Amino acid sequence: MCRHLAYVGPEEPLGRLVVEPPHGLYRQSWAPRRQRYGTVNADGFGVGWYAEGDPMPARYRRAGPIWADLSFADLARVVRTSALLAAVRDATLSGADAEAAAAPFAAGRRLFSHNGAVPGWPDTLAPVAKTLPPEDLLSLEARNDSAFVWALVLARLRAGQEDGQALADTVLEVAAAAPGARLNLLLTDGETVTATAWGDTLWYLARPGGGTVVASEPYDDDPHWQEVPDRTLLAASRTDVLLTPIEVPRDPAEEPSDDTAPARRKEPCT
Numbered sequence: 001m002c003r004h005l006a007y008v009g010p011e012e013p014l015g016r017l018v019v020e021p022p023h024g025l026y027r028q029s030w031a032p033r034r035q036r037y038g039t040v041n042a043d044g045f046g047v048g049w050y051a052e053g054d055p056m057p058a059r060y061r062r063a064g065p066i067w068a069d070l071s072f073a074d075l076a077r078v079v080r081t082s083a084l085l086a087a088v089r090d091a092t093l094s095g096a097d098a099e100a101a102a103a104p105f106a107a108g109r110r111l112f113s114h115n116g117a118v119p120g121w122p123d124t125l126a127p128v129a130k131t132l133p134p135e136d137l138l139s140l141e142a143r144n145d146s147a148f149v150w151a152l153v154l155a156r157l158r159a160g161q162e163d164g165q166a167l168a169d170t171v172l173e174v175a176a177a178a179p180g181a182r183l184n185l186l187l188t189d190g191e192t193v194t195a196t197a198w199g200d201t202l203w204y205l206a207r208p209g210g211g212t213v214v215a216s217e218p219y220d221d222d223p224h225w226q227e228v229p230d231r232t233l234l235a236a237s238r239t240d241v242l243l244t245p246i247e248v249p250r251d252p253a254e255e256p257s258d259d260t261a262p263a264r265r266k267e268p269c270t
Contacts, residue, residue: 003028004087004113004184005219006193009211009238014047015076018086021219029053029066030133031086034201034217036176037117037182039064041088044102047072048111049081050190057111063098083190101142105150109189110163112153114146115216116182116200121145124178128152129132149174162251163187163194167231168246171198175248186214195234196246202228204241212236 001249005025007017019026023033029041046061062069066088087103103113114251118125127150129137140147149170156166171183172269182199193214205213205225214236218225228234228243235242 002115003216006085008083011082024219034132038090044089045108046102047086048104049084059098061102073136080194087113097142113186115184118145118181193236199226
């Protein structure tokens with residue numbers, strides 16, 4: 001479910017990244033090419049961006065489909081930014097949260113989005129909820145799995161974890177509680193983009209003219225798009241992209257005992 005995109009690089013109009021590409025988020029709202037779950041992303045959309053001279057991002061979110069918002073078309077044509085995070089939300093069961101359920105979620109300088117789903121929500125994550133302070137639960141922007149996952153990430157960030165570690169640890173915690181969860185997470189502070197590929201598609205493009213795009217799927221047919229392997233953490237700047245496998249911790253109970261472990265070959269000293 002959902003499609004999202006983040007960008008850091010030379011200043012561009014919002015529309016050049018979100019609306020104008022032949023297969024951009026605008027078109028992905030009704031005709032995604034690589035979406036494995038769901039078909040229409042019409043239950044809200046949002047764009048967060050950074051303006052020169054202001055460290056805090058601005059957001060524009062709506063509960064309806066992106067193609068029906070003529071005000072956004074004007075906004076996207078004239079507003080320029082060197083960093084953004086945008087998302088279109090998959091059609092889901094109706095709820096009362098409206099645009100509050102649309103990414104990006106925000107705290108301080110950071111913007112966040114979740115492409116995926118947590119099976120059995122909210123029951124499967126009830127034990128995980130106990131790890132959060134009550135004030136974090138009471139201040140959730142929306143009552144959906146994405147807002148809750150963001151609360152888990154944010155708690156780790158506030159505890160001092162770096163962006164990549166906070167995303168990876170959250171993915172492992174949620175996946176352990178809800179096997180089969182799809183957890184493609186996207187986070188930016190306006191200077192870097194951090195993301196996870198876990199159960200759904202993720203791609204990146206190092207643009208020849210400078211800048212990096214990270215997205216659920218390519219927004220055009222540029223041959224330089226690269227797919228991120230599943231279960232991978234991505235960390236990108238305007239010039240570099242680093243991919244690191246997300247290692248699932250091994251259960252000590254599954255480790256072989258000394259009696260059953262295979263004999264180790266001893267190499268001669270040289």
